[in-house]
Amino acid sequence: MADQSKTDIQTEKIGGRTTKPSSPNADLISDFNSFWQYSEATESAEHAEISESYGHFINGEFAEPVKGRTMKSINPSTEEVVTEFAEGTSEDVNSAVAAARKAYEKTWSKLSGRERGKYIYRIARLIQERAREFAVIESIDGGKPIRESRDVDIPLAAAYFFYYAGWADKLQYAFPGRKAEPAGVCGQIIPWNFPLLMLSWKIAPALACGNTVVLKPAETTPVTALKFAELCRDAGLPAGVVNIVTGAGQTGAAIVDHPDVDKIAFTGSTEVGKIIQKSLAGTDKKYTLELGGKGANIVFEDAPIDQTVEGIVNAIFFNQGHVCCAGSRLFVQEGIADRLIEKLKFRMESLIVGDPLDKNTDIGAINSKEQYDKINKYLEIGVNEGAEIHQNRCELPENGYFCRPTIFTNVAQSSRIVQEEIFGPVLTIQTFRTADEAIEKANNTPYGLSGGVWTDKGSKIFQTGSSIRSGVIWSNTFNKFDPTSPFGGYKESGMGREGGLHGLYPYVNLK
Amino acid sequence: MQLQDFPGITQTVPIDQTGVEERVARLNTRSIKKESKLQALKLALSMIDLTTLEGKDSPGKVKQMCQKAKQPHSALPDLPHVAAVCVYPPMVRIAKNELKGTGIHIASVATAFPSGMATLQAKIDDTRYAVGEGTDEVDMVISRGEFLKGNYNYIFDEIAVIKEACGDAHLKVILETGELLTYENVRKASDIAMHAGADFIKTSTGKISPAATQPVTLVMLEAIRDYYRKTGRMVGMKPAGGIRKAKEAIQYLVLVKETLGADWLTPVWFRFGASSLTNDLLMQIIKQQTGVYQSSTYFSND
Numbered sequence: 001m002a003d004q005s006k007t008d009i010q011t012e013k014i015g016g017r018t019t020k021p022s023s024p025n026a027d028l029i030s031d032f033n034s035f036w037q038y039s040e041a042t043e044s045a046e047h048a049e050i051s052e053s054y055g056h057f058i059n060g061e062f063a064e065p066v067k068g069r070t071m072k073s074i075n076p077s078t079e080e081v082v083t084e085f086a087e088g089t090s091e092d093v094n095s096a097v098a099a100a101r102k103a104y105e106k107t108w109s110k111l112s113g114r115e116r117g118k119y120i121y122r123i124a125r126l127i128q129e130r131a132r133e134f135a136v137i138e139s140i141d142g143g144k145p146i147r148e149s150r151d152v153d154i155p156l157a158a159a160y161f162f163y164y165a166g167w168a169d170k171l172q173y174a175f176p177g178r179k180a181e182p183a184g185v186c187g188q189i190i191p192w193n194f195p196l197l198m199l200s201w202k203i204a205p206a207l208a209c210g211n212t213v214v215l216k217p218a219e220t221t222p223v224t225a226l227k228f229a230e231l232c233r234d235a236g237l238p239a240g241v242v243n244i245v246t247g248a249g250q251t252g253a254a255i256v257d258h259p260d261v262d263k264i265a266f267t268g269s270t271e272v273g274k275i276i277q278k279s280l281a282g283t284d285k286k287y288t289l290e291l292g293g294k295g296a297n298i299v300f301e302d303a304p305i306d307q308t309v310e311g312i313v314n315a316i317f318f319n320q321g322h323v324c325c326a327g328s329r330l331f332v333q334e335g336i337a338d339r340l341i342e343k344l345k346f347r348m349e350s351l352i353v354g355d356p357l358d359k360n361t362d363i364g365a366i367n368s369k370e371q372y373d374k375i376n377k378y379l380e381i382g383v384n385e386g387a388e389i390h391q392n393r394c395e396l397p398e399n400g401y402f403c404r405p406t407i408f409t410n411v412a413q414s415s416r417i418v419q420e421e422i423f424g425p426v427l428t429i430q431t432f433r434t435a436d437e438a439i440e441k442a443n444n445t446p447y448g449l450s451g452g453v454w455t456d457k458g459s460k461i462f463q464t465g466s467s468i469r470s471g472v473i474w475s476n477t478f479n480k481f482d483p484t485s486p487f488g489g490y491k492e493s494g495m496g497r498e499g500g501l502h503g504l505y506p507y508v509n510l511k
Numbered sequence: 512m513q514l515q516d517f518p519g520i521t522q523t524v525p526i527d528q529t530g531v532e533e534r535v536a537r538l539n540t541r542s543i544k545k546e547s548k549l550q551a552l553k554l555a556l557s558m559i560d561l562t563t564l565e566g567k568d569s570p571g572k573v574k575q576m577c578q579k580a581k582q583p584h585s586a587l588p589d590l591p592h593v594a595a596v597c598v599y600p601p602m603v604r605i606a607k608n609e610l611k612g613t614g615i616h617i618a619s620v621a622t623a624f625p626s627g628m629a630t631l632q633a634k635i636d637d638t639r640y641a642v643g644e645g646t647d648e649v650d651m652v653i654s655r656g657e658f659l660k661g662n663y664n665y666i667f668d669e670i671a672v673i674k675e676a677c678g679d680a681h682l683k684v685i686l687e688t689g690e691l692l693t694y695e696n697v698r699k700a701s702d703i704a705m706h707a708g709a710d711f712i713k714t715s716t717g718k719i720s721p722a723a724t725q726p727v728t729l730v731m732l733e734a735i736r737d738y739y740r741k742t743g744r745m746v747g748m749k750p751a752g753g754i755r756k757a758k759e760a761i762q763y764l765v766l767v768k769e770t771l772g773a774d775w776l777t778p779v780w781f782r783f784g785a786s787s788l789t790n791d792l793l794m795q796i797i798k799q800q801t802g803v804y805q806s807s808t809y810f811s812n813d
Contacts, residue, residue, distance in 0.1 A: 348592050
């Protein structure tokens with residue numbers, strides 16, 4: 001190499017840099033921060049209107065809860081109260097279901113598909129128009145980085161409404177030779193990880209098929225659903241077609257147990273899913289359950305390694321790992337394990353953890369105190385089980401619930417952190433030698449929601465992918481969603497499919 | 512030293528095109544504002560290799576360009592100067608005189624630039640001539656035809672022998688990625704060039720389209736990162752051709768920062784082969800400082 005002094009171009013005029021480039025063979029720890037740190041780039045929250053308190057949205061109007069009980073939603077990145085909202089009781093659920101029933105019988109099921117489609121298109125367009133406001137609120141209420149709520153959650157939510165609006169007047173082509181009648185009043189319970197997106201997965205197909213809905217958002221993230229209620233009103237949607245009842249588990253149970261509900265759609269934990277399925281046993285209610293997962297991400301030694309690292313990051317650190325289909329178990333073929341893990345650690349160093357509203361944040365806040373404690377409990381379990389923990393070295397904000405991206409090596413199938421869904425930015429890494437071994441380990445779980453295969457060889461993709469019992473398998477990519485594609489799980493990851501043509505079935509009775 | 516000393520480097524490293532492009536798209540969403548933006552604009556300015564490589568280049572044009580290199584904008588005397596001027600070998604002495612004592616480097620293309628279609632001896636002579644004229648840096652082209660034939664030994668030896676002919680001068684190896692066609696080829700050529708002694712790897716001559724693109728640059732940066740982590744030797748990177756806007760330049764800096772880290776964010780290790788970029792950077796610097804844009808007629812076109 002040429003003499004260093006010869007290339008010593010003066011740099012003092014540039015932004016006050018004093019550090020010199022590392023000399024060769026200096027320690028090879030990557031330094032992403034000593035020079036040129038990105039200035040704050042906070043998305044303005046001024047245009048996001050959040051009321052101090054919200055009632056239920058029943059029959060086209062916001063209504064105070066009958067018993068007057070309220071709950072608070074907390075901003076997980078500041079621990080400040082975002083808003084106060086009603087805690088639904090069975091009285092509230094009764095009036096919501098009654099409103100939905102009335103709207104179903106008097107107006108919505110009587111409308112032609114084309115008319116229903118018009119309303120749904122209008123909702124989709126309004127979501128697009130208010131995308132920025134929805135994105136900001138999603139980040140404030142749930143802690144997810146604005147980059148994701150802006151680029152993923154909200155555009156996808158609009159896309160699902162657009163997609164199902166298109167089916168509304170084409171149901172006869174979806175089910176040729178059969179008559180698709182709406183199921184009736186749908187009770188829908190959604191989780192806190194993708195609040196508006198999950199709402200769209202539920203409401204869009206329900207409305208397209210002529211159903212009316214009573215939807216309960218999660219108690220930690222109710223705001224976008226309530227803003228969506230306002231949007232329904234602005235769209236001129238007939239009163240009672242969409243009803244939003246807020247609250248926690250008991251409110252959800254009141255919806256599930258209500259005798260006048262025809263169909264239940266639930267997305268959430270496997271634990272709650274089992275309770276729901278039990279209470280639905282013996283009734284003629286239709287139901288779909290989209291539950292937990294412990295996705296296996298399988299990397300063969302011929303994989304495009306740098307893109308695979310990116311895919312692994314996307315699989316487990318997307319939305320702080322609060323993703324039911326997260327690739328939380330990584331299986332790496334022995335030949336490249338060391339190299340891949342080294343690259344992954346290097347890549348983790350450049351992840352920015354912090355203020356969800358900053359446009360450069362990669363990983364935001366953990367959704368709630370409860371989830372934060374749960375993740376920390378699992379980190380402790382992992383360490384106690386003898387696993388080797390590695391976290392990136394970034395600084396965390398002082399307030400709020402933040403968790404460093406974490407990987408565990410030296411784990412086995414018998415480790416609890418490998419078996420149980422953590423729902424946080426925590427990855428376990430195991431190695432394998434043959435495809436059969438990888439498949440066996442991947443399938444050795446009660447879950448079956450998602451999986452990934454990374455290889456340069458097409459035949460291996462199909463061979464391995466088709467042997468993994470999961471609802472979705474991605475190849476050389478991860479966490480990609482599209483309204484035209486059905487989504488759902490095998491085994492304890494759920495029943496039924498949402499999205500695509502398949503997503504219409506749970507909302508119709510075929511004659 | 513020969514290619515056989517480095518077993519494995521000609522093996523294809525699988526690269527997923529979609530994955531590379533997605534990574535770039537994601538990095539392009541970085542929002543660079545306020546102080547960090549001004550810092551980036553000045554940094555980018557200091558990394559420019561101001562270039563004129565035309566058959567009709569005249570001593571007058573080269574002198575004008577050198578003036579621009581020293582003082583990019585007379586209204587802002589405190590700005591950093593550019594990193595280097597890049598000219599054909601016969602212009603080296605003229606540039607050298609103009610830039611004495613400024614710290615600005617002279618870079619000269621050599622080795623039958625831009626096609627590289629010449630005998631090895633002619634390329635060596637070309638390089639020696641440029642070095643003899645006093646160039647600080649040599650920008651060579653590889654023989655793309657031999658590379659695409661799979662004649663990797665030829666490429667390795669060619670680079671090694673030119674490196675030797677460079678003496679103390681810094682060697683930048685132009686891969687001409689627009690002719691290599693795949694990211695896998697780009698990666699392979701980068702690996703060969705670095706092992707053969709390149710101080711810098713460079714995307715393009717600017718004479719072939721496409722010239723520099725961000726995905727190609729990312730692939731090369733990753734090659735540099737892997738090589739550095741294996742050997743401890745830093746290698747520089749120069750995307751060249753087609754970069755005209757300040758916004759793009761900042762996106763390139765983000766790629767560098769998040770792939771290689773802060774150590775590479777200096778003109779010692781990163782360059783832009785560009786000329787029209789200079790004025791857009793100046794325009795944006797003034798906008799950042801005053802809040803308003805000036806007309807392009809206020810900036811000299813040298």
